[in-house]
Amino acid sequence: MISPTTIDQVFETARVEEVIGDFVQLKKAGSNFKGLSPFSDERSPSFMVSPVKQIWKDFSSGKGGNVVAFLMEHEHFTYPEAIKYLAKKYNIEIEETEQSDEQKEQASERESLYLVSEFASSYFQNILYKTDQGKSIGLSYFKERGFTNETIKEFDLGYSLDDWSAFTDAALKKGYQLEFLEKTGLTIVKEEKQFDRFKGRVMFPIKSMSGRILGFGGRILTNDKKAAKYLNSPESPIYHKSKVLYGIYMAKQSIAKEDNCYLVEGYTDVIQFHQRGIKNVVSSSGTALTSEQIRLINRLTKNITVLFDGDAAGLRASLRGIDLILEQGMNVKVCTFPEGEDPDSFARENSLEELTLYLEENAKDFIQFKASVLYEESKNDPIKKAETIRDIVNSISKIPDRIKKEIYIQECAKIMDISEGVLFSTLAQINKKDIQEADKKYKRDYQKSFEVIKNKQTVEKVDVQYVLEREIIKILLLYGNKTEDFEDLILKENDLGELILEPVIQEAKVFEKVFLDLQEDEMEFTNEKFKHLYYTIIDELNKHADFNLKSFINKVDGDMASEITTILMEDERYTLDDWNRMNIFPKEKNHTVAQLVSETILSLRCFLIDQKVKQFQAETLKNKTSSNTSVLEEVKDYSGLKMLLSRKLNRVL
Known part of the structure; x- marks a missing residue:
């Protein structure tokens, strides 16, 4: 605990x-x-x-x-x-008791998978540094790649013994269940036998953005032609390779700071760049780039520079990934290395200054890159050249921003020596086809939606009491402990026997004023969630003179904290849009706290009076008797009170 x-x-x-x-x-x-x-x-x-x-x-x-x-x-x-x-x-020392075997058994499946993965990572690091096989094979390999001890420890690199079940036996001995070893993919279970998936491999832990270990990549070091050179953990409840980027945990702050992300192919590319001093780099870990991985980067920056090996054969296959990046509305540059070089080897052989300069000078716009790759294959063949141009225009069509589209069309016209008019015409054809497809989908979806709603006869009305109860909760959260001068309205008869509201100034804390007013009129919250929240806040304000909103949110349960957040942040929604840019200036709230409290309570009173009048009217129609004098008198009194309250509301508003 x-x-x-x-x-x-x-x-x-x-x-x-x-x-x-x-x-x-x-x-x-x-x-x-x-x-x-x-x-x-x-x-x-x-x-x-x-x-x-x-x-x-x-x-x-x-x-x-x-x-x-x-x-x-x-x-x-x-x-x-x-x-x-x-x-x-935040470097805060934390004390906790060791988990017992019983607690481990009670942990959820997901937590158990994380625990197993954490143990595996520690185990592989221990093997790397503290066994003869680990040092002579695993550590030697990392040193040959040029990795320092600091880098090896920073990336938690390790080694799995060349033994059929060394890891599995160690994990079982420590009390980890075979079920979770199998689900993480660390252990392969067949009939009565179980053996290690990553036998005889150097290990690269794959971490989430927060640093949790999701899975592993393992590289074999022997010349076994039957075994895959690189092996990744299989899909599991915690590891989805299409949604993970290797190195994102180490790179996230640098990506946001530099406002650019370098995208490479392999584990060692990431590590070598990081060691050299370029830390805003991630890898798709040998898998084809996916939309989910791009969105992961998109949260941190709008700019991606894709780094390719000097191998020309693999370039064309990688072009699809660029189109996916463009679809996300991101800016793409591409940089290739000299023939025979890859990001790992180039970073190892060059200083930080040389590497940085090379990336700056050789990073091309995606149009220039795509044109240079495809043009070489088609420069002497008009048919192929036409296909190449269409391919490039098709990439441009993926870009959501219209201004960027036009600029790229102009750039493409210059590079491919073709008129802009033809390219715009081609773009229009592609867009028209996309629009037609989207239109068909829209009509299908609309038809389904129409089938669902066509039998609806009524329009949902605004729940006034819900809105007002919500506003009261908000007032208590933001201003509950504040002392204000309130103008109270005391109902009196004047010399003519008419009901009038006489104002009286009283000093009180906001929560006391709200509580007493609601209690005096016997007004109850109809929304159960708000009712529970209301009494919890009143109790907290009553007990603690130094009520702190942040501390209060941290103390309540998750559902209540979520509801509080929704209430408090609702007014912030309009700031998400840049209204000022469109010469639209939302009106700022400038009421005093006392006015806000009075207005809300008065509005709730008016609403409840209105409900009471409607109730009397319904009873009168239902009974249809001639002796409705008392009911009519009550309706008259309530209507008069509502009129007085409305006048007060108008003055406040």
Whole structure:
């Protein structure tokens, strides 16, 4: 168990904008930060972070909460794991008891898979440094590649013994279940036998953006022609190779800082670049680039530089990945190395200055690159040249931004020596075809939607009481402990016997004013979630004169914290759009707290009076008797009171 003091220290130290900034590229938006949602595929920001309130809200998925809630949602951490992650990030010492065998058994499957992977990583590192085989084979290989001890430790590199079941036996002896060893792919189980998947390989742990070990890559060092040179962990509940980039944990801060990401092919390419001093580099680990991997980079930067080996044969096969990057609205450059060189060897043989200069001078725009690769194959064949041009224009058609499209068309016309008019015409044909396909899909989807909604006869109305109850919760959260001068309205009869509202100024704390007003009129919350939240906040404000919103959010359960975040961040939604650029200036709220409280309570009173009048009217129609004098008198009194309250509301508004 983690001590409450340590948890409090973590919450006091951790900054939500700093933690989320490690996973999402955030841009300033007034007093807040905005960015692309890490929970959905989008091109316009709907993700908001509030440094003042220390909360976040994702309007596209509806998720929100504090810094721990983000880690639990994004990285699938348990609560203790999120606290440990933050403690490590902010160098806070954390005490916890060793997990018993019983606790290990009770851990969820996902957590168990992570525990097994963490053990495997430690085991392989231990083998590398503390066994003769590890040092003579594994460590020697890494040294031959030019890796320093610091780099080997930084990337947690290791070695798996050339033994059929050395790792599996060690894991079972430590109490890890065979079921989870098999599910992570570390152990292969066949009938009564089990053996190590990565037997006799140097090991590269594959980490998530937060540093959790998801799987492994292993390289064989013998000349066994039957065995694959590189072997990756199979798909598992924690490892999906299409959604993972090797090196992203080490590179994320540098990618955001440099506003560019270098994309390479192999593990050693990443490590060699990192060791040389270029840290904003990741790898797709030998698999074809996927949309999910691109979106991972897109959260940190809009700029990708793809680095290819000098092998011309593999270039054409890699062009599809560039189109995928363009579809995501990102900027792409391509850099190739001299024949016979790859990023690993080139970084090893050149200084940081030489490597940086080479990348700057040789990184081409994707149009120039694609044209140079395809043009060599088609320069003497008109038919092939036409196909090449169409291929390039097809790539340009993937770009969402119209201005960029036009600029690239002009660039392509110059390179391929063809008129812009022809290229624009070709682009229009491709776009028309895409539009027709999209139109067909839209019509299909619309037909399905229409089938669902065509029988709906009523339009959903705004729930006024829900809105007002929600506003009361918001007032209590933001201003509950604040002392204000309130103008109370006392109902009196004047000399003519008419009901009038006489104003009286009283000083009170906001939460006391709200509580007493609601209690006086016997007004109850109808929404159960708000009702529970209301009494929890009132109790907290009553007990603690130094009520702190951040601490309160950190104490309540996940569902309540999410609801609080939604309430507090709703007004921030409009800042996600750059309204000022379109000469639209949203009106700022300039009410005093006292006015806001009075307006909300009065509005709720008016609404409830209105409901009461409607109830009386319904009863009158239902009974249809002549003796409705008392009911009519009550309706008259309520209507008069509503009129008085409405006048007061108009003055406040």
